Amino acid sequence: MPSAQEVVATTVTRLREADAPTESRVDTVRGAFGRRKLRRVGPVWRLGALCLSAEGAVFATGDVLVVTEPTHPNHRSALAVERNELRSLARRAGVKVGETIVLDTRALDLDAPEPPLVATSDGLGVIWTPGGSPIPLAAYLAERADLLRSQTES
Numbered sequence: 349m350p351s352a353q354e355v356v357a358t359t360v361t362r363l364r365e366a367d368a369p370t371e372s373r374v375d376t377v378r379g380a381f382g383r384r385k386l387r388r389v390g391p392v393w394r395l396g397a398l399c400l401s402a403e404g405a406v407f408a409t410g411d412v413l414v415v416t417e418p419t420h421p422n423h424r425s426a427l428a429v430e431r432n433e434l435r436s437l438a439r440r441a442g443v444k445v446g447e448t449i450v451l452d453t454r455a456l457d458l459d460a461p462e463p464p465l466v467a468t469s470d471g472l473g474v475i476w477t478p479g480g481s482p483i484p485l486a487a488y489l490a491e492r493a494d495l496l497r498s499q500t501e502s
Contacts, residue, residue, distance in 0.1 A: 352458040352472045352485055356404050359489040363393050364402065366497040371448045373399065373407070374438065386434070386441040392450060395492035397464040397476040399453055407453035408464055415443045 350358070370391035379385040392399035392407065399407040411434075418436040434451065443449055456465055458472065466473050466482050473482025 349471065350486065353404070355486045355489060356400060356406055356458070359395075359493050360393075360400055360402060360404050362493055363400070363496065368393055368493070368496045369499060371399075371412075371450050372443060373401070373453050374441070374443070374449045374451050376452055384437065386437045386443075386449075386451075388441060388443070392453070393493075393496060394448075394450055395489060395496065397474055398456075398489070398492075399450055400489075406456045406458060406465075407450075408456055410450055410452040410454065412448060412450055413438070414448050415439065415445055417445060 371394050373389040373392045374386050375389050377385050377387050390401060392401050394409055394412065397409055399409050401407070413431060413434055415435055415438045418432050418439070424432075438449055439445070456462065458465070461467050461472055464475050465485070466475055468482050468484075470484060472485040474485055474488040475482050476488070
């Protein structure tokens with residue numbers, strides 16, 4: 349049975365060879381005077397609960413946002429106002445309209461799993477929904493990579 353690192357490396361190779369679409373990983377940082385800013389970190393392949401970088405790093409997926417032009421925040425929920433502000437910050441960070449960003453991912457250590465990665469008797473698993481049963485890492489990544497690669501074939 350291949351190690352978790354080998355499974356991730358194989359998945360990255362398959363995604364790279366298929367020229368699968370990536371999204372921008374973006375972190376929230378504090379700028380001058382404590383103001384919130386967004387900073388592009390690099391491209392990732394978003395595979396559901398996990399994101400993979402071209403270097404083989406694994407991240408827990410954060411918030412996902414399709415960047416549009418910010419709109420006037422009249423009479424909307426606090427969540428809508430927050431997402432509108434994030435869109436505005438993303439535009440200031442140089443993110444183009446229509447681009448999808450993954451905000452505030454969390455780096456995961458394959459040797460010390462924490463959700464959504466879990467240790468099982470059969471190796472690492474992924475819990476992709478709260479209360480769900482773990483899916484073996486290899487099967488999860490293979491299925492998600494196939495779905496992502498199929499988007500490039502359409």
